Amino acid sequence: MSGGEQQLSGGGQQASGPARQIPVVVLAGFLGVGKTTLLNHLLRGSGGTRVGVVVNDFGAIEIDAMSVSGQVGSTVSLGNGCLCCAVDGSELDAYLEKLTHPSVGLDVIVIEASGLAEPQELVRMLLASENPYAVYGGLVEVVDAAEFEATRERHPELERHLALADLIVLNKVDRINAEALGRLRDAIAGAGATAAVVEASYGRIDPELLFERRPSTERIGQLSFDDVREEVGADGEDGEGWEQGGHEGHEGHESRGGHGAGHEGHLHAAYETVSFEARTPMSPRRLLDFLDARPQGLYRIKGFIDFGDHDRRNRYALHAVGRFLRFTPEPWGPGQERCTQLVLIGAGVDTAALTAGLERCRDDVPQDVRPEAMWGVLRFVRQDGSEEAELVPEAGQAVDAADGVDELGESFELDELDELDEPESD
């Protein structure tokens, strides 16, 4: 890891007292590069440092907020839309005002930008902020080492983002060899990036690159945003926009094409989102068929799947980035409502057809609860330490949930996996 000694500007605790300024770090990077994974790593490694998180999801269902809340209990979400579109910064300012309130006692704030946000807009807003308690803490640009070239081809503006960054994280280096890594480093340098470049797998960077850690003995516990809401939101206005994961009733699609004046050049202007929610379980086989046939332009899928009787214990986190696909079983929480929630993001995709395709995956009357029905899904699950081996559960048994998303290795591509016998179609 290079640049290990450097820290982003404004990082670390400032002198205590009324003028104490809290660094606000922007975590950016294209869709699926690993921002949430990195953020969760930072939160786990934060010691006694109190980290505030602002998540800016793109899509009606706040998958990222839910993914982060898996680590910290709850989080703040700016909801559907793109943070960079709060052009006057007033919405962001309102959040920062709450989070930097001295009674909240945060040491650092990390804004996880949507994968389609324009980092320069965020940086501009933070620099223009008149909040006396906040100071811009730097831009961390996360790059998917395996997808960088393809992404840059489609979005040459990524070079501009790299040039703006204060720290570049080459994530997913586990997916490329040394030669490709060398080429990637040359390409990053050639893009005019002057920032420190660190390599990482599963976002495992040293948290001290972003902020000074307090000894864990000082830890009071990760901030609960319920506490913030109680402390800061007593006036009754502040509840609006403060979200916990688990939204109801979102189903449909939103096009970002006509996203309002002034955003034509933004990455998200070219993308469309489908948000899908179902309370009937999904058929594993039909869902795999759907994923196998997903259109080229459908770049990102994320969310959680309920496979009903196929696995009563676990929901399955689903991540697809380009042709890369992974399922991660996670135990249902006590009393957690069984449902499927997915966000699909793509360019030039037929959103109505995608919604209809997902609708067809509903398992209204489960036909096939034999263990083989899950084999297709389990091929895309990998447990810590396993090589390419598929996980095949005992008859009627669920696979044990892995310890965490970032404990899993790379998964397989659908079209590489035709060898196993397929169970009969359900």
Ligand SMILES: Nc1nc2c(ncn2[C@@H]2O[C@H](COP(=O)(O)OP(=O)(O)OP(=O)(O)O)[C@@H](O)[C@H]2O)c(=O)[nH]1
């Ligand atoms: N192989 C590999 N997979 C990774 C790594 N980091 C993250 N992933 C996986 O990549 C997928 C996307 O990760 P996220 O952290 O959700 O990405 P993101 O940038 O927050 O995604 P968006 O919010 O959609 O922009 C997940 O399946 C992660 O487990 C890594 O270093 N190596």
